[in-house]
Amino acid sequence: MRINRGTNPADxxxxxxxxxxxxxxxxNEIERAVDGAFEDDICIPAEFCNVGNENYINDMINNTFPEFAQHFSEPTYLSERAILTPTNSTVAHASLTDIMTFSRFSALSDLNESRYYWTIRVRAQAIWQGIxxxxxxxxxxxIIFINDANHKIHAFIxxxxxxxxxTDLVKGGIYEISNFYVKVYNGDETYRAIRSAKHMYFNNDTVCTKEVDTGLKIQPLSLDLHCLDDLEILKNDNRFLIDVVGVIDGKPTKFEYKTDGVDxxxxxxxxxxxxxxxxxxxFNEFGDSLLKALEPKLKEHVIIIIASAKISQWNDEVNLTNDPATRFYLNCTHYSVNTIRRSIAESTFYVSTEIEEIEKEVPKVTIKQLLGLKADYIQRTVCVKLSMKKIDKTMSWYCNYCIPCNVDLKLENYRFKCPKCGRMKPYPDRRYExxxxxxxxxGTIPVMWTDDELTRFTGKSVYDIRAVGDGDKFPPILLQFEKKCYTFTVRVSKENVLEGSNxxxxxxxxxxxxxxxTHDPEGKISLAIKPTDNSQISSKFQ
Incomplete structure (x- = not known):
């Protein structure tokens, strides 16, 4: 037996x-331990032990087998190193077998393009089809894979x-995967499910073996949670999807409609x-799955984690929608859910700020005052009481839009195109505008009703009206708003204040x-319109 030579006199x-x-x-010249469990037990001098560190076994392995993952196949490397234990039961007790086995797995953070004969041990957090x-x-x-270090990587087959x-790949399963390619993202990809610079590809040589969860623990979820306040900052960054957590406020509402005859x-x-x-x-089946999952939970606070949600915006207001990668988890076992649940129990969850109290007292203004509001009113709401005498039946009453991007489509060469994602929409979705x-x-101003408000007043969607009406012809049901007075709650946009939109x-x-x-001036009204980017209106109302 050889002992490594020390580097100094003390060593x-x-x-x-x-x-x-x-x-x-x-x-057999060592005295037996007085209080040992067996007659052959001996005392090990404290100077030869290193049990003060929680990871002393890992330290021992790393010191004996440095960079094991890179050298485990080299005979010379292995022949010069050994960890001695008195019995096989001691090996099992110390989990040396498991640790040595897992030392051959590469960390996800170490993967690179230099080779393809990697081996990793991971859990499949989410699986979805690419269409x-x-x-x-x-x-x-x-697939989104996670390892025991809670690191994630996106994989594609x-x-x-x-x-x-x-057949063998299932959500939640743990796998040993060998021989795959690692590639770095080009940088122009959009809506990536993971904020990582690299991803992995299976090939013909890839081996994927399902394991029983008996080794180092891999958590069921690895999340990169963002505060809801962050969404305003991230709304223009379409490179990544986002993970959020919170409480469902109120009861979710389902809206049904038809697009070109499809429910x-x-x-x-x-x-x-x-x-x-x-x-x-x-949207669609994903929304139905949420309602079904909520049925047994309606009498309690529902804390939802939304993983890989898509950020979109409409009228400068941020909202979240689902992507093929999106998953939701209701009242699951996760530290973020436990934190919110504890906060609710202690009545510290809902926070009222001074700004919110001011916002509740919505100021009432006239049209003249509305048109004169300054920059301190941007994104604030005001109330204005207005009347409408007559509706122009020749005006457009709905628009074609891109649901994922939540923007109106533009007509180019007789085809609808989304100005945000650039996709052509041969069968566009429609909503009230x-x-x-x-x-x-x-004075006089044009007011745009939202799709939600018109659906609430009429009880019908655009698709319902077009299904029973005369195509694009102005529907009589919208004439119910003539000769009535309404109090509108409008949000003042930056276009209204800074760009002169009325x-x-x-x-x-x-x-x-x-x-x-009526407050309308005598005779016909001709009002020059300075629309926002979302408008699809003509340059004049007659």
């Missing part, structure tokens, strides 16, 4: 003492290889973290009051 003396002690054990948006053709499987792996739906709700609120919309020319004693969006509309007179 050499220590090695000499340790060597003699080991030899004395072999010669070509234009052709609807299946492209392959996407091409459609031609899926038959080899899809569609969405489920809308508000998410809060106690101090901030954000609107969330889940209805402008009314409203007046009071101080088009205002009504976030809320009161129940109407019948009017017998």
């Amino acid at each position: 050499k003396e220590c090695m000499k003492k340790f060597t003699q002690w080991v030899l004395d054990i072999g010669d 070509n948006v234009q052709t609807k053709v299946f492209c392959g499987l996407n 091409a459609a031609t290889l899926c038959d080899k792996f899809k 569609r739906s969405n489920v809308k709700f508000t998410l809060t973290d106690g101090s901030s609120y954000v609107n969330v919309t889940f 209805f402008f009314m020319l409203c007046s009071d004693e101080t 088009v205002y969006t009504a976030e809320k509309v009161s129940h109407p009051e019948e009017i017998s007179a």
Whole structure:
């Protein structure tokens, strides 16, 4: 037996003492332990022990087998190193077998493009299909893998290889995966599920073996949680999806409609973290799955984690929608959920700020005052009481829009195109975009009603009206708003204050009051319109 030589006199003396002690054990010259459990138990001098450190076994392995993952296949490297234990049971007790086994797994943070014969041990946190948006053709499987260090990586299996792996790959399963490619993102990708600079690809040589969860613990979820306040900062960054957590405020509402004869739906709700609120919309089957999951939980606070949500915006208001990678978890076991649950129990979850109290007292203004508001009113709401005498039946009453991007489409060469994502929409989705020319004693402005408010007043969606009406012809049901007075709650935008736009969006509309007179000037009205970017209106209202 050889003992490494020390690098200084003190080390050499220590090695000499340790060597003699080991030899004395072999010669049966060590006294037995007085309080030992067995007759052959001996006492190990404290100077030869390193049990004060929680990870002393890891330290021992790392010192004996440095950079094991890079050298485990080299015979010389292994032949020069050994960890001695008295019995096999001691090996099992110290978990040396497991630790040595897992030392051959590479950390996700160490993966790079230099080779493909990597081996990792990971859990499949999420699996979803990749579908070509234009052709609807299946492209392959996407997986989010996490390891015992709680690191994540996005993996892709091409459609031609899926038959080899899809049977064994299940959400939550733990796998040993070997021989795969690692690539760095180009930088122009959008809506990535993980904020990592690299991802992995399966190939024909890839081996994926499912394991029993008996080794080092891998958490079921690895999240990169953001505060809801961060969404305003991140709204223009479409590189990544986002993870958030909060309480569902109120009851989610389902809306059903048709697009070119196809039944569609969405489920809308508000998410809060106690101090901030954000609107969330889940579409079609994903929204239905949320409602189904909520059925047994309606009588309690529902804390939801939304992983890989997409940030979008409408009228400068941030909201969240679902992407194919999006997953939700209700009242799950996670530190963030436990923190919120404890905060609710201690009545410290909901936070009222001085700004919020001021916002509740919505000031009432006239049109003249509204048009004169300054920059300190940007993103604040005001109330204005207006009347409308007559609706122009020749005006547009709905728009075509891109649901994921939440923006109106533009017509280019007789085809609809989204100005944000650049995709062509041969069968565009539609929503109300209805402008009314409203007046009071101080002036006249165009007011745009939101899709939600018009659906609430009419009880019908655009698709319902077009299904029973005369195509694009102005529907009679919208004439019900004539000769009535409404109190509009409008949000003042930066376009209104800084760019001179006189088009205002009504976030809320009161129940109407019948009017017998009008504040409109005598004769026909010709009002020059300075629209916002969201407007689809002509340059004049007649």
